[in-house]
Amino acid sequence: MRIEIKKRKNLIIALFITALAIGLCCVFAACSKAQASSSLTRDPVYTSAAPTDISPDSVLTGSASKSLEYSDPMSNLYSQKIYTREKWLADLMKTLDLPIADRTDIQTVFLTAYHNGIIDDPNLQPDHILTRRFVAQTLVKALGYSAHDFALADVTDPDSDLSTVAYYGYFLPDDSGNIDPDALITEEEYHRLITEVSRYHSLSGKTILAFGDSIMYGSGNHGVGIADLLGEKYHMTVYDYSVSGATFGYYKSRSHIPDQIRRASGTVTDPDIILLNGGTNDMEYVAMGSESPGYEESFLDESTFAGGFEYASLLLQTYWHDTPVLYIRAHNMDTVADAKEQRYGTMALELAEKWSLSSVDIYSDSDLCTEKPEYRNAYTSFKEKIGRCDGIHPTALGYSKFYLPLIEPAFGSLLGK
Numbered sequence: 572m573r574i575e576i577k578k579r580k581n582l583i584i585a586l587f588i589t590a591l592a593i594g595l596c597c598v599f600a601a602c603s604k605a606q607a608s609s610s611l612t613r614d615p616v617y618t619s620a621a622p623t624d625i626s627p628d629s630v631l632t633g634s635a636s637k638s639l640e641y642s643d644p645m646s647n648l649y650s651q652k653i654y655t656r657e658k659w660l661a662d663l664m665k666t667l668d669l670p671i672a673d674r675t676d677i678q679t680v681f682l683t684a685y686h687n688g689i690i691d692d693p694n695l696q697p698d699h700i701l702t703r704r705f706v707a708q709t710l711v712k713a714l715g716y717s718a719h720d721f722a723l724a725d726v727t728d729p730d731s732d733l734s735t736v737a738y739y740g741y742f743l744p745d746d747s748g749n750i751d752p753d754a755l756i757t758e759e760e761y762h763r764l765i766t767e768v769s770r771y772h773s774l775s776g777k778t779i780l781a782f783g784d785s786i787m788y789g790s791g792n793h794g795v796g797i798a799d800l801l802g803e804k805y806h807m808t809v810y811d812y813s814v815s816g817a818t819f820g821y822y823k824s825r826s827h828i829p830d831q832i833r834r835a836s837g838t839v840t841d842p843d844i845i846l847l848n849g850g851t852n853d854m855e856y857v858a859m860g861s862e863s864p865g866y867e868e869s870f871l872d873e874s875t876f877a878g879g880f881e882y883a884s885l886l887l888q889t890y891w892h893d894t895p896v897l898y899i900r901a902h903n904m905d906t907v908a909d910a911k912e913q914r915y916g917t918m919a920l921e922l923a924e925k926w927s928l929s930s931v932d933i934y935s936d937s938d939l940c941t942e943k944p945e946y947r948n949a950y951t952s953f954k955e956k957i958g959r960c961d962g963i964h965p966t967a968l969g970y971s972k973f974y975l976p977l978i979e980p981a982f983g984s985l986l987g988k
Contacts, residue, residue, distance in 0.1 A: 652758045654701040659756075660684040663713060666768045689713045703742055704752040706764065707732040710741065714771060714806075721967060724748035738967055739804040740975040741767060746949065748968075770983045774805040777986065780839050780891075782831045782883070783848035785815035786901045791952030791964025797899065798846050800970055801982065810839045819849045819879030820857030829873060829882045836890040844986055845887060847928070848899040850876065851963065854907050854915050862922060877918055884926035895985035898923040898930040899978060902939040902969075905947060905962040929985055931977050939965075939973040 661680045664671045664687065671683045677697045685693035689712050699705075710716070711732040719738035720729040724747055728734070733752050737744055741764065744750045756764070781787055781798035788811070789796025795803075802809035812835050814826035821827050828849050853859075853876040860875025868885060872878035887896055900916050903909075916934050923930045933939065941947035941962035950969035954961045965974060 652761075654756050654758075654761050655697065656695060656699050656701055656705055657681070657697040659701050659706065659761075660689065660709065662765055663689065663709060663768060666765060667713060667772050684709070687713070701756045701761075702753050703750065703756065704733060706756060707736045707742070707752075710736050710764075710768075714768075716803075719967075721971075722748065723750050725750060726752060738971060739800070740971040740979070743972050743976070744968065746945070767979070770979070771805050774807055774983070774986060776806065776808070777843040778808045778810070778839070778841070779844055779846060780835060780842035780894075781809065781811040781813055781846040782828055782835070783813040783846070783899075784817040784826075784828075784850075784852055785813075785964055786851065787811070787813035787846065787848045787899070788815050789970075790815045791961075792967045792970060795967070797848070797970065797974060797978065800975065801846075801978070804975075807843075810835065810842065813848075816852055817849060818852045818857050818876070819883060820853050820860070820876045821873045821879060822852075822856045825852065825856065827873075827879070829879060829886055832883055832886040832890065836886070842891060842894050844982065845891060845894050845896040846899065846982075847883070847887070847896055848901065849880075849883075850915050850919050851901055851904070851907075853879070854911050859915055859918060862918070862925065866926075876915060877922060880919060880922045881926065884922065884928060887928075888926070896928045897978070897981055897985060898928045899974075900930065900932045900934050902933045902937060902965070902973060903942065905940075905942040929981060931981050933974060933977060936977055937973040939969065 657677050657680050660683075661671065664680075664683060669683070669687050671680070681690065681693045681695055681697065684690045689709050711718075716735050716739070718730040718732075719735045721734040721738045721744075722729075723731075723734055723737060723744055726733050733742070733750060736742060737750055742750050742760075779798045779802055781796075785791075785796075787796050787798060788794065789799060796811065796813065798809050798811045798813075801807065812831040814831065817826035817828050817831065819828050821829075828847075857874070857876050857879070860872055860877035862877055863870035863872075863881055866885070868882075871882045871885065873882050884896075887894075898919065900919055903912065912934065916932075920930055920932065939946060939950060941951055941960075947962040948960045950966060950972065951960045951962050952964045952966055953959065
């Protein structure tokens with residue numbers, strides 16, 4: 572009997588201790604939750620730091636430089652660096668060589684941006700976290716872009732700054748056409764934006780010379796093709812001799828790319844870079860041919876794709892020997908058999924290497940494959956005579972999302988930018 576009473580007594584004590592432990596855990600969890608909620612909703616806490624020069628790796632700059640200290644919940648929420656309006660404006664103006672002191676206070680940054688026409692109100696909150704919307708507003712003003720309607724699903728104003736910068740590829744819409752205007756700028760995105768602004772500053776005023784077919788010409792984007800988009804984005808002068816339907820190999824009634832080069836030689840004397848594309852129409856109309864045994868003109872057969880490509884390369888070196896050339900292979904299309912696309916495309920890349928041309932391979936290095944109906948319909952132009960999107964000619968969205976991100980780094984690299 573005593574043993575049974577003792578067991579009951581021990582059981583009651585164990586239950587009491589367990590209940591007490593559970594109660595203490597609940598109280599602790601509630602306090603932690605309240606603290607985390609408070610940390611997430613209050614403004615970031617600033618602490619003084621030594622003045623630093625402006626760089627993409629610092630959070631804030633100037634004589635009033637600050638570092639951001641966050642509670643653990645905030646640190647977990649944002650695994651990448653947090654950027655503010657003040658830092659963006661300071662970096663933007665310094666990258667463009669606009670007059671701003673190396674080390675200055677926050678108020679001066681906003682006043683300087685205001686006087687340079689980058690913001691409309693010098694009294695903006697400096698500690699606001701940087702969003703895509705604010706970047707777009709300031710980029711359009713700083714770089715003087717004309718408005719473009721990019722038909723973004725989550726941007727209602729057809730003349731919005733976000734639509735314009737998306738048109739030029741600063742932000743890439745998802746497959747549904749959304750760009751999330753109020754998303755915070757990530758570290759990777761921030762570095763890329765500064766790189767593109769730096770490229771703008773370096774390339775502005777330089778000259779592009781372009782040759783090729785409808786992909787270069789921009790038949791799916793109202794005649795605004797690769798060279799035109801780059802020229803507009805970086806304020807460069809463009810001489811575009813490309814013609815829709817052109818071929819490298821000679822074919823009657825079609826523009827011959829070597830002839831485009833011959834015509835340009837009498838007009839454009841000193842371009843900074845040459846863009847070249849072609850091959851899509853050759854697959855339909857011209858035999859592929861083979862690589863020549865040498866570099867002499869006598870070896871080249873202009874009636875074939877390979878011969879025409881080599882002849883174009885020879886002419887480019889003859890007329891503009893010191894100008895870098897970038898060959899652009901088009902995307903994967905549903906209008907041509909894969910085997911033929913691969914043969915012609917591989918030949919083009921091999922010949923580009925033979926003639927010391929740089930190249931960008933949209934076919935292999937991007938996801939734009941119009942054999943997928945959803946890609947064909949989203950990124951190429953609609954043709955009434957066939958009653959669907961053609962799978963060949965990129966729209967503005969096709970260029971900005973798949974072409975420009977691959978072309979621009981190579982393009983800038985060739986010009987040392």
